[in-house]
Amino acid sequence: MAFADRDRRFRPRLPRRKQWGTVVYALLVLSILVGIVGLVTLIAQVLLEGVGWLSLGFITNFSSRFPERAGVWAALWGTVWIMGITFLFAVPVGVGAAVYLEEYAPKNRLTRLIELNIANLAGVPSIVYGLLGLAVFISLLGLGRTLLTGGMTMGLLVMPIVIISSREAIRAVPSTHREAAYGLGATRFQVVMGVVLPQAVPGIMTGTILAMSRAIGEAAPMIAIAALTFVTFAPTGPMDRFTVLPIQIYNWVQDPREGFSGLAAAGIIVLLVVLLSMNAIAILIRNKTQTRSEE
Amino acid sequence: MASTNDTNQGQVPRFSLGRRRKGETTERLAHGLFLAAALVSVATTVGIVLTLFVQSVGFFSEISPWEFLTGTEWSPILKDENGARHYGVLPLVAGTMLVAVIAAALAIPTGVGIAIFLSEYAPDRVRKVLKPAIEVLAGIPTVVYGYFALTFVTPILRTIFPELIIFNALSAGLVMGLMIVPMISSLSEDAMVAVPRSLRQAAYALGATRFEVALRVVFPAALSGIVASFILAISRAIGETMLVTIAAGATPRMTLNPFESIQTMTAFIVQVSQGEAPRGSLEYNTLFAVGLLLFFMTLGMNVIGSIIVRRFRESY
Numbered sequence: 031m032a033f034a035d036r037d038r039r040f041r042p043r044l045p046r047r048k049q050w051g052t053v054v055y056a057l058l059v060l061s062i063l064v065g066i067v068g069l070v071t072l073i074a075q076v077l078l079e080g081v082g083w084l085s086l087g088f089i090t091n092f093s094s095r096f097p098e099r100a101g102v103w104a105a106l107w108g109t110v111w112i113m114g115i116t117f118l119f120a121v122p123v124g125v126g127a128a129v130y131l132e133e134y135a136p137k138n139r140l141t142r143l144i145e146l147n148i149a150n151l152a153g154v155p156s157i158v159y160g161l162l163g164l165a166v167f168i169s170l171l172g173l174g175r176t177l178l179t180g181g182m183t184m185g186l187l188v189m190p191i192v193i194i195s196s197r198e199a200i201r202a203v204p205s206t207h208r209e210a211a212y213g214l215g216a217t218r219f220q221v222v223m224g225v226v227l228p229q230a231v232p233g234i235m236t237g238t239i240l241a242m243s244r245a246i247g248e249a250a251p252m253i254a255i256a257a258l259t260f261v262t263f264a265p266t267g268p269m270d271r272f273t274v275l276p277i278q279i280y281n282w283v284q285d286p287r288e289g290f291s292g293l294a295a296a297g298i299i300v301l302l303v304v305l306l307s308m309n310a311i312a313i314l315i316r317n318k319t320q321t322r323s324e325e
Numbered sequence: 326m327a328s329t330n331d332t333n334q335g336q337v338p339r340f341s342l343g344r345r346r347k348g349e350t351t352e353r354l355a356h357g358l359f360l361a362a363a364l365v366s367v368a369t370t371v372g373i374v375l376t377l378f379v380q381s382v383g384f385f386s387e388i389s390p391w392e393f394l395t396g397t398e399w400s401p402i403l404k405d406e407n408g409a410r411h412y413g414v415l416p417l418v419a420g421t422m423l424v425a426v427i428a429a430a431l432a433i434p435t436g437v438g439i440a441i442f443l444s445e446y447a448p449d450r451v452r453k454v455l456k457p458a459i460e461v462l463a464g465i466p467t468v469v470y471g472y473f474a475l476t477f478v479t480p481i482l483r484t485i486f487p488e489l490i491i492f493n494a495l496s497a498g499l500v501m502g503l504m505i506v507p508m509i510s511s512l513s514e515d516a517m518v519a520v521p522r523s524l525r526q527a528a529y530a531l532g533a534t535r536f537e538v539a540l541r542v543v544f545p546a547a548l549s550g551i552v553a554s555f556i557l558a559i560s561r562a563i564g565e566t567m568l569v570t571i572a573a574g575a576t577p578r579m580t581l582n583p584f585e586s587i588q589t590m591t592a593f594i595v596q597v598s599q600g601e602a603p604r605g606s607l608e609y610n611t612l613f614a615v616g617l618l619l620f621f622m623t624l625g626m627n628v629i630g631s632i633i634v635r636r637f638r639e640s641y
Contacts, residue, residue, distance in 0.1 A: 047534050054536040058446060061438025064431075065459045065510075068503040075477045076469070126362025134359055148366050153557070153627040154620065155564025157591050158373060160598065161616045165376040169604050186369050193366065217348060219355040247466025250566035250591070254598040276468045276567070283472050283571055291476055298469050305464065 076302070080295030088296055092262040093278065097289030102297055105278035107264040108177070109246060109304075112274055115181025116188065116245050121238055123185075124192030125227075128234075131193075132200040133222055152190035159187045160254025168255065178268040180255050187251060188241035195237020199230040232319035239312040243305050249276035275301045377620055380613030387607060388412045393614060399577035399588075401611045402597070412611070414618060416577040420494065420587035424569055425562040427498025427583055428505055433555055435502070436509025440551075443510070444517040445539040456511075463507040471571030474500035479572065486584060492574030495583040501568055505558040512557065516550025517543050549637035553630045560626035564619065566591035590619045 083097075091101025127148075135141040163183030173179045203226050211221045227234075252274050261273040275297060282294035385393070396413015404410055439459060443452050479496040483489045520543050528542045544551070574586030575596055588596075594612055602609040 042532070044534075047537065051534050051536040054540065055446065058438045058442040061435045062442055062455060062459075064435045065439055065462065065503075065506050066455075068506075069458065069462055071477065072465070072469070072473045072503075075473060079476065123362045123365050126359050127366060130359035130363040134356055135363070144363050144367060147370050149631065150624060150627060151366055151370060153560060153564075153623060154373065155566065155591065155623055157564070157566045157594050158377075158616055158620050161380075161594065161613060162369075162373050162376050164598065165380055165613070166372055189366060189369070217352055219352050222355070243464065247464075247468070249466070249468045250570075250595060253595055276466055279468050279472070280567065280571065283468070283475060291472075294472055295476075298472060301466060301469070305466070309464070 073302075076295050076298050078295075079292050080297075080299045083289075083292045083296035084299060088293075089300070093260065093273075093281070097287075097293050100282075100293055102275060102278055102300055104261045104264055105273050105275045105297070106300070108261070108272035108274045111177045111265050111268070111272065112181050112184060112252075113242060113245065115177060115268060116184040117238070117242065119182055119185030120189045120192050120241060124189045124241075125196050125234060127189075127193045128196035128200055129222055129227070132197055133218065133226065148190050148193055152194070155250075156187055156248055157250040157254060159183055160251030162186070163251060163255045174269065175256055175271055176269045177265055177272045180252055180272060180274075181268070183251055183255055184245045184248065187248065188245050191241040191244060192234075192237055195240065196230065196234045199233025199237065200226055202233060203229045232315050235315055236312045239308050239315075243308045246305060246308070247276055247301065249274075249280055252277055253280070275304075373620065377613050377617040380610055381617050383605070384607065384610035384614040388614075394618075397579050399593075402608060414590075414615065416579045417588060417590045417593055417615065418618075419579050419581070420573070420577065421563055421569075421589040421591070423494045423581060423583065423587060424498045424501055424573055424589060425559050427495060428501035428562045429555065429559055431499055431502030432505045432509055432558060436506045436554070436558070437513055437551060439506065439510040440513035440517060441539050441544070444514045445535070445543060456514075459510055460507050462503065463511075465504075467504065467565060467567040468571070470500050470504050471568045474568060474572035489584050490574075490586055492572060492576075492586040493584055494573050494587045497569050497573035498583065500572065501562050501565060504565070504568065505562055508558040508561060509554045512554030513547070513551045516547035516554070519550070520546045549633055553633040556626050556630035556633065560623045560630065563626070564591065564623045566595055570595045590615050594619075 087099070088101045089106070090103050091099055092104050093102075094100040127144075131141065131144065135144075160183065163179055163186075167173045167179040167182060168175060207225050207229070208221050211225045216224065256272055256274070256277060261271065263270075265272050279294050279297040279301065282290045282297060285291075393412055393414050395415065396411060397415050398405075398411035398413050399416040400411045402410075439455075443456055447455060474496045475491075478500055479489070479491060479493065482493075482496055483491075489495070524542055524546060525538050528538045533542070569589045570592040573589060573592065575588050575592060576586040577588040577593070578585060580587065593615055597608060597612050602612065
């Protein structure tokens with residue numbers, strides 16, 4: 031009796047379950063396809079619309095009312111300046127903060143507060159940083175709608191990325207190396223500068239490049255700061271007004287006149303090429319250091 | 326460091342009192358500088374909160390918070406036909422949520438599907454190609470997504486729904502979904518990879534098929550991480566700016582109709598700030614009131630997300 035009961039309750043129905051397995055597998059492949067097809071169409075659309083507008087003049091011209099004469103020169107220089115200022119501001123401060131948290135910080139409430147705070151800053155919408163720049167750097171400190179303001183705002187925006195990746199790089203340095211240095215009588219600062227940071231440099235650089243590539247593509251906070259000015263000069267100093275590539279692209283996307291949509295696509299190609307080469311450098315650094323540590 | 330190696334062997338190292346004191350000063354200075362660097366991040370948060378609150382005071386002294394939070398009409402810049410301006414933020418909130426819900430409707434099934442595929446099905450070789458390819462989506466600047474929505478997705482949708490207007494919530498929401506897919510897929514995959522092998526092996530030993538292991542064993546075990554990824558991704562969608570500014574329109578409207586033109590909170594901030602609103606004007610202060618609401622909405626979601634990850638993480 032007991033056997034018969036169990037037999038009736040346990041029905042393997044294997045063919046049907048296998049069919050369900052096939053259905054599920056198909057759905058999973060479909061979801062992968064949504065992602066890949068989305069990516070491929072996006073890139074194809076940009077290339078199809080934009081390649082025709084690319085020329086040497088597109089790089090070296092200023093923006094213009096006439097799409098045939100418009101170019102990204104001012105935006106390209108604005109982006110270069112913003113990147114430089116962002117780098118000078120975010121990297122020393124970000125790496126310093128990472129060193130403090132990994133090498134100096136006692137386990138207390140202040141440290142926990144700083145850590146929690148960095149995690150939350152990473153999730154603040156970028157436009158809110160734009161409002162911060164608007165209120166603090168422009169209104170309060172009177173720095174104007176300049177490259178300096180833009181670079182510092184962007185520096186604050188990407189700093190959590192620099193801190194988080196630098197901390198990982200610093201944590202990856204074996205503690206035996208630190209202990210060996212301490213054992214030889216090195217002070218904490220000597221250990222940081224002579225042992226920890228040199229080994230963490232590749233990791234810090236990868237994180238820095240990630241942070242910079244985030245900064246290159248950000249448009250929202252830059253619009254809040256730079257506003258939409260028609261810039262027809264390449265900036266020559268940190269107190270100049272500016273435009274950057276994403277703002278220029280946004281301007282062109284917004285322009286309903288004939289030809290400007292193609293210009294936007296061409297601008298996007300320039301932006302993506304800059305981004306891709308930065309990421310390629312990051313991958314190169316990573317691969318090079320990985321093989322070295324295996325030797 | 327070099328000086329330590331150079332010390333001649335057999336010779337007792339001499340510590341002069343002066344050098345030692347100088348070294349201590351360096352040590353203290355370094356400690357102070359590193360601490361100061363760490364405190365910059367705290368100052369940033371304090372700066373953001375203070376800025377938003379202080380600037381909003383000017384706004385809330387003229388408009389009551391109650392009117393702001395419950396009003397269903399938003400026209401702070403243009404006067405309506407009766408010459409009045411309205412400061413009810415709900416249309417902006419509704420527009421923001423509408424786009425976020427459309428994005429989530431696309432991104433949640435897709436992202437979870439990709440995560441299950443990568444963690445349970447894909448062989449290593451396939452995974453090594455697909456995972457970075459999906460993550461490229463996360464690195465594309467949002468202004469590019471805006472361009473894609475406006476010049477590609479909207480025209481296609483308009484051939485299917487001829488009544489669709491150019492700037493609409495549907496197109497922006499769908500492209501936003503594509504944008505947040507990698508966030509959901511990588512966070513969910515991390516959660517699923519963390520489920521121990523022994524659980525899967527036990528299920529296989531009981532005769533479970535592959536999809537049963539994936540859906541009934543691994544998925545529930547990783548659920549907290551997966552749900553957290555939804556919350557973090559939606560918070561990202563709420564804070565996203567350029568895509569909705571370009572593709573969703575600039576018409577604040579209380580609607581759940583995805584075919585209509587709407588305005589999100591972020592798009593409103595861009596619209597006002599690109600006009601260089603004069604400092605101290607009510608218009609300028611409106612920016613910060615909306616920014617304050619946006620900040621707390623995303624902060625709240627991020628905090629909930631990280632609490633779920635920490636509190637409900639299954640430890641094996």
